Amino acid sequence: MGISVYHGNLTERLQIINFIMKLHYQLLAAEAATPATLPVLLIHGLFGNLDNLGVLARDLNQQHTVIKVDLRNHGLSPRAEEMTYPAMAQDLLTLLEELQIEKAIVIGHSMGGKAAMALTAIAPERIERLVAIDIAPVDYHTRRHDKIFTALQAVTDAGITQRQQAAQLMRTTLDEEGVIQFLIKSFHAGSWRFNLPVLIEQYANIIGWQDVPPWPHPTLFIRGGLSPYVQESYRDDIARQFPQARAYVVAGSGHWVHAEKPEAVLRAIHRFIDEA
Template identity: 35%
Template sequence: MSVELNYQDTGGEGTPLMVVHGLLGSADNWRSHVKQWQDRRRVVAVDLRNHGRSPHAEGMSYREMAEDLLALMERLHIEKAHLLGHSMGGKVVISLARLTPERVASLIVADIAPQAYGHGHDAVFAGLRHLQRGNPANRREADELLAEHVDERATRLFLATNLERGESGGLVLRVGLDQIEAGYRDIMRAPAGEGAFEGPALVLRGGRSNYVPDSALPGLREALPNSRLVTLEEAGHWLHAEQPEAFQSAVNDFLNSLAD
C-alpha cells in the first residue's frame, strides 16, 4: 500500500519538475534550488516515506517508493513530469521511469548509478541512535552527540536537518529511523524494474565523489541510453549543495533543451 507523501508545490504551468531527496534528506534541503526553478516552471519537492514530514511505514524497497511517488502524481493530477533524484532519490526516479515510462518526461539523476552499493552508513546510524538516547536540548548538544560517531562536520550539519522540537521541549528526530534501518539492505540494492528508460536523461556526478566512477558508466549507459553525463569537478556527493550554481546551470540547460 502506498504512503501519502508530504510535498511542497510551487504551482505554475507546464510539465512540472519533481524533486526527490536522498537518504536522510528531505524536501527542505532543496529550498534554495526550488526558489530558482519556480520562476521557470512548476516544482514539486517531495518527502519520501520515513523522511521529512511524510508518514513512517515499513518497507524501503524502490518499487514501494516509486509507487508512493506515482500515487502523489495521481493525487496532484500530474500526467507527466520531469523527475530529479539525488542519491537514493535517483534510484527512486529510475525505478519509476522503468516501471511507468509513459509518466516521465525526462530524468535527472544526481550522483548515483543504477546498481547495488556496499553498506557504508554504520557510523551515521550509530550517531543518530546516540543522539536519540541523549535527548539533546539544543543543536550544540545534538552536534556533540553526533560527533562521537560522525567525524565530518558537514555530514553532522546535514543530519541535523532532521531534528525538530519535541513535545517535551528537547530536540527529536523526525525520520523513521527504525524503518530506514530495517529497510537499509533494500536501499543499497539496484533500482526496481528492468530494461532501459529510453527518454532523455541527465546524469550529474561529483568529481570528488566515488558514487559514479568511470567503471559504472557502461551500466549507466545501458539503463539510460539517451543520457548526457556532466561532471562537476569540484563537487563531492552533495553536489547540489557544494556547487549550487553549476548544478543549477546544468539542470536548466538540460530542461531548456527539451520540448516542454
C-alpha cells in the same frame, strides 16, 4: 493502518493511510510559465526532506511549477516498514496521479535519484526528462553510512532534546561538520524526522538495486567530481537501463554537489531541460 496528518498545497486534513502512501509535499506554482511548461518533481536523498533541494526549487520555480516531496519514512510523510525502490516509486506515482500531473521532469539526489529511476519502470510515460544527481542505477556494496547510524542512535539512546547537545554528541563519532549540520536539521524536540529503526533495518534495500527496463528517453547524470558514487565502471549499467543517458561532472564537489556548487548544477539542468 495508521492515521497521519497530510499537508498538501493549501490543504491540511486527516487521511487514513492504508495500502496507498500519501506523501507530504509542497507545490510551488510557477512564477512565469506557459501551458506547455512541464512541472518539476524534486526528490531528496537519505536522511533528508523536501527542503534539501530548495536551492534548485527556488531557481526552477521561476519557469516551472515545482513539487517538493518528503519520501516515506522521511520528513512529515508517513512511516512504513518497507523501504524499497518499487515502494518509493509507487508513492511518487500516487502523488502524480493525485495532482493530475500527466508528465513531469523528475530530479532526484542520491536515494531520491534511485527512486526517480525506479519510477521509470512503473510509469515510463509520465517522465519527460530525468536527472539523477550523484547516484547510479547499481547495487552499492559499500556501507557508507554505518558511522552515521551509530551517531544518530547514540543521540536517541541518550534522550537528548536539544540540537546543540545532539550535535556535540555526534562529533564524538563523525568528523565532517557539514554532515552533522545536515543531519541536525532533522532533529526536532528530541526525535529524528526520519524513521531511524526502519532505515537501519532496510539499509540493504537502500544501497541495493534491481535493474529497470530500458527507458529510452533523455537522462542526465550529474556527478560530483570528488564523489565515489558514480564511477566509470558503472557506464555499462547506466547505458543498459538508460540508453539516452549523458553525464555532467562538477569538478571539485562531493556527494552533495547541488549544495556545494549549485550554480554549476543549475546550469547543467537548464541546458538539459531547455532542449525539450
